[in-house]
Amino acid sequence: xxxxxxxxxxxxxxxxxxxxxxxxxxxxxxxxxxxxxxxxxxxxxxxxxxxxxxxxxxxxxxxxxxxxxxxxxxxxxxxxxxxxxxxxxxxxxxxxxxxxxxxxxxxxxxxxxxxxxxxxxxxxxxxxxxxxxxxxxxxxxxxxxxxxxxxxx
Numbered sequence: 001x002x003x004x005x006x007x008x009x010x011x012x013x014x015x016x017x018x019x020x021x022x023x024x025x026x027x028x029x030x031x032x033x034x035x036x037x038x039x040x041x042x043x044x045x046x047x048x049x050x051x052x053x054x055x056x057x058x059x060x061x062x063x064x065x066x067x068x069x070x071x072x073x074x075x076x077x078x079x080x081x082x083x084x085x086x087x088x089x090x091x092x093x094x095x096x097x098x099x100x101x102x103x104x105x106x107x108x109x110x111x112x113x114x115x116x117x118x119x120x121x122x123x124x125x126x127x128x129x130x131x132x133x134x135x136x137x138x139x140x141x142x143x144x145x146x147x148x149x150x151x152x153x
């Protein structure tokens with residue numbers, strides 16, 4: 001990665017971490033104010049590299065990084081984002097498969113991992129699917145029950 005790309009991506013993280021940003025165009029303009037003229041495609045690639053997701057909040061839609069670094073919030077909590085992104089849950093043996101809305105899997109998986117549950121060995125997330133690997137069938141049942149409870153909120 002070039003130094004310019006690293007600096008630009010640092011600026012993107014800083015902007016998203018310091019204020020609510022609702023659209024790519026708004027982010028592009030904020031970057032321009034800092035001297036970074038970028039195309040929409042470059043910005044899209046940077047946002048994908050940084051695992052930035054657009055999430056709904058009480059104040060409106062905004063961007064956040066997968067590690068939860070966003071305006072007025074530390075790490076996004078599972079309880080705060082799971083109901084917004086959840087679509088369905090399936091299970092087999094020690095595995096849970098959570099289907100989410102587009103771009104919901106990464107922030108949810110990060111929030112699950114951040115909880116450091118003794119029932120969960122780890123998660124693997126794509127764009128809209130999360131594989132949760134549990135320690136046992138009983139652990140899978142406990143995790144599934146909790147997730148379904150959060151989805152109903």
